[in-house]
Amino acid sequence: MISVTSNGQAITEKKVFSRETAVSIDIQADKSIIWALLTNANDFPRWNSTIISIDGIIAANEKIKLKSKLDPKREFKLVVKELVPETKLVWGDAMGKRIYALKTIGPNLTNYYMSEKIGGPIFPLFAKMIPPFDQAFEQFAKDLKTEAEIISKTK
Amino acid sequence: MFKVLCTTILDKSYRQAFTFNIMTTEQFTNEFELARPQLKSYILRITASMEDSEDIVQDTYVKALIKLDTFRGDSSVKTWIFTIASNTAKDNLRAKKRWPETVTDICREKALANPGYFPEINSLMQNSAQTAFEIKEHITFCLTCISKSLPLEQQICILLKEIYDFKIAEIAEIMETTEAMAKYYLHTARSKMVEIYEGRCALINKNGACHQCSELNGIFNPKQDFEVEKKKIEFAKKANDPDREHLLDLRFKIMKEIDPFNSNGSNLQLFHLEHNKKIMENFEIKDE
Numbered sequence: 001m002i003s004v005t006s007n008g009q010a011i012t013e014k015k016v017f018s019r020e021t022a023v024s025i026d027i028q029a030d031k032s033i034i035w036a037l038l039t040n041a042n043d044f045p046r047w048n049s050t051i052i053s054i055d056g057i058i059a060a061n062e063k064i065k066l067k068s069k070l071d072p073k074r075e076f077k078l079v080v081k082e083l084v085p086e087t088k089l090v091w092g093d094a095m096g097k098r099i100y101a102l103k104t105i106g107p108n109l110t111n112y113y114m115s116e117k118i119g120g121p122i123f124p125l126f127a128k129m130i131p132p133f134d135q136a137f138e139q140f141a142k143d144l145k146t147e148a149e150i151i152s153k154t155k
Numbered sequence: 156m157f158k159v160l161c162t163t164i165l166d167k168s169y170r171q172a173f174t175f176n177i178m179t180t181e182q183f184t185n186e187f188e189l190a191r192p193q194l195k196s197y198i199l200r201i202t203a204s205m206e207d208s209e210d211i212v213q214d215t216y217v218k219a220l221i222k223l224d225t226f227r228g229d230s231s232v233k234t235w236i237f238t239i240a241s242n243t244a245k246d247n248l249r250a251k252k253r254w255p256e257t258v259t260d261i262c263r264e265k266a267l268a269n270p271g272y273f274p275e276i277n278s279l280m281q282n283s284a285q286t287a288f289e290i291k292e293h294i295t296f297c298l299t300c301i302s303k304s305l306p307l308e309q310q311i312c313i314l315l316k317e318i319y320d321f322k323i324a325e326i327a328e329i330m331e332t333t334e335a336m337a338k339y340y341l342h343t344a345r346s347k348m349v350e351i352y353e354g355r356c357a358l359i360n361k362n363g364a365c366h367q368c369s370e371l372n373g374i375f376n377p378k379q380d381f382e383v384e385k386k387k388i389e390f391a392k393k394a395n396d397p398d399r400e401h402l403l404d405l406r407f408k409i410m411k412e413i414d415p416f417n418s419n420g421s422n423l424q425l426f427h428l429e430h431n432k433k434i435m436e437n438f439e440i441k442d443e
Contacts, residue, residue: 030333032336032339033336033339037339046343046346046347152335154323154338154342
């Protein structure tokens with residue numbers, strides 16, 4: 001995991017055999033609201049402008065199919081590799097893994113962290129074909145913050 | 156003897172300290188009867204079944220009476236009763252499928268294909284009271300059907316909040332969840348309902364797929380001018396209001412004002428609801 005300031009701006013670290021992008025942001029909402037947003041697959045397109053669809057159930061060891069606006073023609077077949085309720089979610093495939101982490105940092109205040117590392121021995125061959133994630137990561141974090149804070153303010 | 160008396164008194168005090176009754180059976184029954192009409196309509200709206208609503212309300216009364224000595228008064232009696240009823244309804248509905256968003260289209264097609272459907276309605280209208288067709292009651296019926304397309308938790312939250320006036324903390328208690336999750340269910344339910352009505356309801360969107368209000372009004376009230384009637388409906392009048400959440404609130408306001416068991420057309424709407432429930436019980440996605 002690369003360290004990143006919680007200002008909603010993504011950082012990418014490039015190495016020969018891997019690339020890792022991360023973003024972090026503080027959200028004025030309870031962890032459980034953010035967790036619910038991150039784990040309800042079919043609800044994603046409603047609030048997240050970077051996702052076209054997620055099919056499947058986001059639960060440990062489950063397979064999901066994700067379509068992202070970053071590469072709309074491609075369907076990513078992913079496995080939920082780790083799930084610690086309201087704390088950590090990891091999904092990925094042979095090429096890489098996406099980590100979501102939540103941490104309570106104050107009353108009704110949660111730090112959200114997201115990173116994705118892609119790589120492997122043949123990574124240098126196709127590295128240039130993979131679009132940068134920074135903008136999509138920032139948008140993802142922003143959408144999550146907006147939605148979670150709206151829900152949190154419900155009376 | 157003195158020792159036995161002391162033990163008995165101490166024992167009684169101990170029991171009273173830990174199992175005190177907040178109210179008598181009679182007091183509880185009075186409170187329950189006050190809440191009964193709301194509880195019954197709530198269960199009807201969750202289950203879409205008259206029989207289930209009768210049964211669940213009765214079960215709730217019995218369960219509550221049995222547990223009366225555990226009621227501490229931490230919440231209101233109404234919240235406590237709704238908690239028991241919601242749990243019973245959830246158990247009853249857990250294995251049942253949720254309804255599709257297009258439920259009214261599907262049931263309309265089935266009704267039109269059934270030669271016995273309208274004769275049955277005619278017979279009902281001739282032989283029963285409370286069978287007038289009113290657009291507002293149909294809007295309420297429609298809202299019940301559409302809300303059954305939401306996940307159960309979301310449907311329960313939205314009804315408790317928008318129709319039965321429970322606060323978020325009370326909804327969390329009834330749902331046995333956190334306030335944060337109750338807010339999530341509520342918000343998601345509202346967003347989905349706005350989206351569904353936007354695509355379906357011709358009263359607010361001229362391209363909406365569903366015209367059942369005008370269609371049924373034409374059948375049951377042929378002399379009425381639908382356009383005139385439509386103007387009496389607040390959310391239809393404000394169809395161009397960009398605040399779609401507000402239109403949804405106006406829809407809920409109509410539902411709130413109608414007792415589905417005791418309105419001008421309650422028997423007609425209950426007949427429709429029972430019909431839709433039967434269709435949905437046998438409905439498979441491939442039928443669509």
